[in-house]
Amino acid sequence: MSGKEHDKEGQENFDFVIIGAGVSGLAAAMYGARLGLKTLCLGYSHGSEMPIGGVITTTNIVENYPGFIRLSGPELAEKIREHAESYELVTIREEKIEHVLRKEGVFEIIGESHTLGNIITKELWNDSDVTISGYNLKHPQTANVSLLIETSKKDPKKVLLETLATLKKRQTEFKTQFHKVVK
Numbered sequence: 126m127s128g129k130e131h132d133k134e135g136q137e138n139f140d141f142v143i144i145g146a147g148v149s150g151l152a153a154a155m156y157g158a159r160l161g162l163k164t165l166c167l168g169y170s171h172g173s174e175m176p177i178g179g180v181i182t183t184t185n186i187v188e189n190y191p192g193f194i195r196l197s198g199p200e201l202a203e204k205i206r207e208h209a210e211s212y213e214l215v216t217i218r219e220e221k222i223e224h225v226l227r228k229e230g231v232f233e234i235i236g237e238s239h240t241l242g243n244i245i246t247k248e249l250w251n252d253s254d255v256t257i258s259g260y261n262l263k264h265p266q267t268a269n270v271s272l273l274i275e276t277s278k279k280d281p282k283k284v285l286l287e288t289l290a291t292l293k294k295r296q297t298e299f300k301t302q303f304h305k306v307v308k
Contacts, residue, residue, distance in 0.1 A: 137216075139165040144222050147179020148202070151209040151217070158212035166209065169221040176219040178202025230281040234270040238262075242270040248288050254279045 141157040143150045146168025157164035168176040175182035184198030193201065209215050234241065242260030249258035257275040274281040 139163050146177045146217055148181050148205055151205045154209045154215045155212060158214040163214050166217045167220045177206055177217060230274045232272045232285060234272060236268050237270050238268050242272060245272060245288060248292055252284055
């Protein structure tokens with residue numbers, strides 16, 4: 126996708142939207158663009174940090190960032206922003222997200238950590254019908270995983286159930302092999 130593409134209502138379309146324009150968000154925008162994705166990176170200040178650049182902008186001196194001997198947080202953030210903006214497919218905006226709504230394809234797994242989310246997401250990538258898969262934790266100290274699955278044709282719930290069955294089969298095979306080796 127290149128140039129400005131709009132939907133019927135005149136809204137600009139993006140392939141990849143990043144909420145958070147700190148150092149990690151800007152780096153993700155660069156990776157998205159390198160993959161050929163038209164990318165939107167949105168930043169908002171929740172306190173003293175700058176909306177574009179994030180928490181690093183509150184740091185007076187940065188001496189441990191690869192490639193730079195010594196600079197201020199705002200200087201580092203500006204260099205990273207300039208790098209991200211050097212990609213034609215990257216758009217960076219100072220904008221607050223008020224609400225995100227997903228109607229289907231999001232599954233909550235209660236009582237599990239990021240390890241399970243990571244394993245399931247990796248396995249989902251093997252299904253050619255899966256267009257997007259990812260997970261997040263509501264909070265690092267909780268054991269609740271939100272899993273996002275988008276598909277081109279299949280029902281996301283069916284895809285998840287198939288993926289879990291595949292993982293269960295592999296777990297059983299691994300256990301059998303383990304017991305053969307460790308007698």
